[in-house]
Amino acid sequence: MNDCIFCKIVAGEIPSKKVYEDEKVLAFYDLNPQAPVHVLVIPKKHVTSALDVNEDNASDVAAVFSAVPKIAESLGVAADGFRLITNTGRHACQSVKHMHFHLIGGVQLSENIL
Numbered sequence: 001m002n003d004c005i006f007c008k009i010v011a012g013e014i015p016s017k018k019v020y021e022d023e024k025v026l027a028f029y030d031l032n033p034q035a036p037v038h039v040l041v042i043p044k045k046h047v048t049s050a051l052d053v054n055e056d057n058a059s060d061v062a063a064v065f066s067a068v069p070k071i072a073e074s075l076g077v078a079a080d081g082f083r084l085i086t087n088t089g090r091h092a093c094q095s096v097k098h099m100h101f102h103l104i105g106g107v108q109l110s111e112n113i114l
């Protein structure tokens with residue numbers, strides 16, 4: 001995707017502070033952290049949102065979930081837990097149209113999601 005900032009991060013055209021990378025997945029620190037640990041985990045392949053997941057990109061999305069335990073361990077949040085969120089569309093305030101999972105932790109989070 002030409003004008004997608006996360007595709008540009010994958011391509012190395014925009015710098016990022018990487019925490020994990022494999023063939024299909026990239027994880028990097030959020031520019032505007034909302035918690036002591038706030039990392040974005042993305043498929044390298046452009047997938048617009050959770051609504052764009054299909055048979056063709058399912059293995060890329062599965063790779064994200066396979067990477068999460070390793071990323072959580074390396075960030076030191078596996079034992080106490082964390083939240084994994086993907087905002088989808090307008091009501092969820094999705095601002096970057098390349099599906100990403102916010103991995104948020106390092107602090108006791110509220111019981112409320114809203």
Ligand code: 5GP
Nearest residue numbers: 005016028029030031032087093094095096
């Ligand atoms: P959304 O609101 O789409 O769920 O989340 C987008 C996230 O991407 C926001 O938390 C925002 O801080 C982060 N973000 C936007 N642009 C950049 C960038 O260029 N680099 C990094 N590391 N994070 C970004």
Ligand code: ZN
Nearest residue numbers: 004007046098
């Ligand atoms: Zn993209």
